[in-house]
Amino acid sequence: xxxxxxRGINQIGGCITEIESSNGTKILIDLGHNLPEGDQPSKDQxxxxxxxxxxxxxxxxxxxxxxxxxxxGFEAKVGDKVTQHIGALSxxxxxxxxxxxxxxxxxxxxxxxxxxxxxxxxxxTSNRREQYNDIYxxxxxxxxxxxxxxxxxxxxxxxxVLHTGDFRDHGYHGEELLQQVGQSLKQPxxxxxxxxxxxxxxxxxxxxESELQDEAVELLKTSKYVFVLCSSMDADRLTSFILxxxxxxxxxxxxxxxxxxxxxxxxxxxxxxxxxxxxVYNFRYNTESEIDRMKRHGFLMFVRHSDTFQxxxxxxxxxxxxxxxxxxxxxxxxxxxxxxxxxxxxxxxxDFVYKYEWQVEYLHTSGxxxxxxxxxxxxxxxxxxxxxxxxxxxxxxxxxLNLHVNCPIVESTTTTNDIEIIIK
Ligand SMILES: [Zn+2]
Ligand SMILES: [Zn+2]
Numbered sequence: 001x002x003x004x005x006x007r008g009i010n011q012i013g014g015c016i017t018e019i020e021s022s023n024g025t026k027i028l029i030d031l032g033h034n035l036p037e038g039d040q041p042s043k044d045q046x047x048x049x050x051x052x053x054x055x056x057x058x059x060x061x062x063x064x065x066x067x068x069x070x071x072x073g074f075e076a077k078v079g080d081k082v083t084q085h086i087g088a089l090s091x092x093x094x095x096x097x098x099x100x101x102x103x104x105x106x107x108x109x110x111x112x113x114x115x116x117x118x119x120x121x122x123x124x125t126s127n128r129r130e131q132y133n134d135i136y137x138x139x140x141x142x143x144x145x146x147x148x149x150x151x152x153x154x155x156x157x158x159x160x161v162l163h164t165g166d167f168r169d170h171g172y173h174g175e176e177l178l179q180q181v182g183q184s185l186k187q188p189x190x191x192x193x194x195x196x197x198x199x200x201x202x203x204x205x206x207x208x209e210s211e212l213q214d215e216a217v218e219l220l221k222t223s224k225y226v227f228v229l230c231s232s233m234d235a236d237r238l239t240s241f242i243l244x245x246x247x248x249x250x251x252x253x254x255x256x257x258x259x260x261x262x263x264x265x266x267x268x269x270x271x272x273x274x275x276x277x278x279x280v281y282n283f284r285y286n287t288e289s290e291i292d293r294m295k296r297h298g299f300l301m302f303v304r305h306s307d308t309f310q311x312x313x314x315x316x317x318x319x320x321x322x323x324x325x326x327x328x329x330x331x332x333x334x335x336x337x338x339x340x341x342x343x344x345x346x347x348x349x350x351d352f353v354y355k356y357e358w359q360v361e362y363l364h365t366s367g368x369x370x371x372x373x374x375x376x377x378x379x380x381x382x383x384x385x386x387x388x389x390x391x392x393x394x395x396x397x398x399x400x401l402n403l404h405v406n407c408p409i410v411e412s413t414t415t416t417n418d419i420e421i422i423i424k
Contacts (some may be wrong), residue, residue, distance in 0.1 A: 001156040002420040003191065006055060008031075008390030009423050010089045010412055012072030013199055014044065015391055016055060017163060021156045029152055029163045029193075031055070033073030039346050042069075052077055061085060061132050062304065063124070063139070065165025066149035067094040067233065075111035080120070087139070088123045089148035089270045093233060096266060100259040126150065140181045143174035144165040145367025147235035147272055151181055159190040159419055162381050166391065167197050168366065169373040170208040171236045178373065182380040185219040189383040191419060194387040197368035199396030206370040209236045212363060216244035216330070219361055220252070222296030225320075225330035227313065230332035231351065232260045232304065232366070235267040237332060245300040253294045255301040257312075295320040305352045317356075324356035332364045375401045385417045386410040 006016035009385045013035035020026045032361050036042035046052045064072050064086040072094070075084055086094075095118055101111035124130065129138040134157075139150040144166045154161040162185070169178045198206075207215075220226060226245075230237045240266070244250050256264060267273050294301075294316070301316065303309045317324060331353050336342035338350045353360060369377065378387060378401065387409050398409045413422050 001159050001161075001418070002422065003161065003193070003388070004422040004424065005069045005193075005388060005390055006424050008392070009388075010162060010394035012115070012391055012393060015071055017193060018055075018059070019135065019154055019156055019161065021134045023134050024058070025135050025156075026058045026060060026210070026327060027135055027137075027154075028056075028059055029154075030065055030071040031062050031074050031078070032070055032071040035070050036324055038344065039348055044073075046074060051075070056082055059137075062136060063152060064236075065152065065163070066085075066090055066144055066146040066183045067097075068146050068166065071165070075121075076110070076119040079116075081286050083122055084120070085122045085124045086149040087126070087141075087150060089266070089272055090146070091118060091123060092266050092270075093147065093263065094118060096259070096262050097233065100262075108272065117148075118140070118170070122148075129153075134226065141177055142181060143171035143236075144168055144178050145171070145231065145234045145236065147267060147270070148371055149264070156325075157418075159385075160187055161190050161191045161193065162383070163193045164195050164369075164377065166197070166368060167373070167377075168206075168367060168369050169205050169376070170370065171367075172209055172239065174209075178376065181377075185381065190385040190417065191388065191421075192378060192381045192383040192386070193388045193390060194377060194398075195369060196376065196392030196396050196398060197398065198366060198370055198374070198376065199389070199398065200318070200393045201366075207365040207370075209240055211367050212237075213240040213244050215245075215363055216241055217248045217344070218362065219328065219330060220244060220248040220300065223326065223359070225240075225294075225322050225327045226298075226300045226330060227303050227327065227355070227358075228300060228330045228332060229303055229305065230330075232263050232302075235263075235273070238264055238267065239273070241300060241302070241330075241332070249298065251297040253297055253299040254288070255290075255299050257302075257309075260302050260304075274379075291316070291319045305349050310352065310355070313355075327356065327358040329353065329358045329360045331360060331362050335364065336364055371401055376401050377404060378405055385419060386421060388421065388423075 002020040004018040008015045015030040015032040034044040062084045067090045098111045098114045101107040125140045126141040136155040138153040152163045169175050192215040335343040337346045
């Protein structure tokens with residue numbers, strides 16, 4: 001068996017792992033686009049067809065661990081010779097996103113091509129072992145800031161690989177799902193390929209999503225009028241704010257635009273929903289009665305960074321006559337995006353957040369495995385041949401975890417125990 005880490009050993013995102021059997025069956029786990037840096041659109045050499053073709057040459061199947069942009073993005077460009085696989089709810093969520101992108105002139109063409117490709121996707125079933133030529137794959141459900149995320153157990157040439165994708169144990173059902181992964185590992189693992197996003201971050205305890213919900217309740221008590229900026233693809237986070245608003249004051253209007261409402265309904269109707277007693281009002285800012293209700297009962301309105309939302313916010317403020325100083329703006333994403341010194345700093349996003357003299361509060365917790373969760377995973381997987389950390393900064397190191405496993409951490413090309421590992 002040959003394992004090729006095309007990207008990920010020293011970068012977060014743009015993940016691509018290739019597994020090739022001795023008979024020449026080649027599959028990919030994720031084919032992710034590089035993440036953008038700052039205000040610039042994301043750059044990726046795989047946007048050049050010849051580079052992409054080098055990677056997908058001979059590949060018969062691609063398995064996506066989840067729908068985040070750094071794990072998928074070339075689905076329209078890989079061609080019909082490759083079968084692409086993702087979870088059923090993930091497919092619905094990404095379809096909703098692409099349909100929404102059709103409305104933006106600059107994204108319309110790509111969204112259209114993606115929708116055609118997504119229509120041909122195969123859906124895999126959690127915990128069901130399937131054979132693809134001489135490789136067996138079992139998708140194992142796990143918690144992440146993308147709902148319906150999966151790890152993969154890969155059996156090839158008598159060896160077993162566990163690929164974690166992105167995961168965490170502090171989301172809703174996080175601990176339970178991580179334990180279930182532990183229980184489903186019946187045979188010894190030869191190679192563990194694990195995400196290491198948080199490896200270089202400090203040691204502070206990571207806040208659980210349920211604790212974030214409690215903090216949101218407290219924050220909501222401080223203002224009747226609240227805007228929330230969070231990911232429309234993060235089921236846990238949308239759920240946290242909706243439940244917090246319901247708990248704090250059941251009359252508070254929970255407002256979202258038609259796209260976010262669609263995502264919430266998709267989540268709510270799924271068997272994977274963290275809770276299904278959530279409700280949300282479709283945002284109709286031009287309805288006089290809704291504006292009136294928002295002013296009377298207070299509101300929690302989900303917003304996104306866009307010109308449209310800039311106008312929506314201005315309109316809500318002017319039509320309700322609410323003074324921005326009475327308003328709370330909750331920023332619920334990675335803090336680095338709005339800190340000038342950070343390399344991920346997005347100046348336009350910063351200006352959007354600080355546009356008015358409202359109170360800005362930061363309330364967020366990572367979508368990724370804490371060091372503790374990584375240690376738990378590594379120790380119960382207890383691989384015999386190699387641990388390969390990916391989806392991490394160059395400086396992040398698994399050594400810092402003091403793992404109780406008797407297995408080398410591999411970050412450069414080697415052959416061990418009949419497994420060829422190539423780190424690009
Ligand atoms: Zn990722
Ligand atoms: Zn992710």
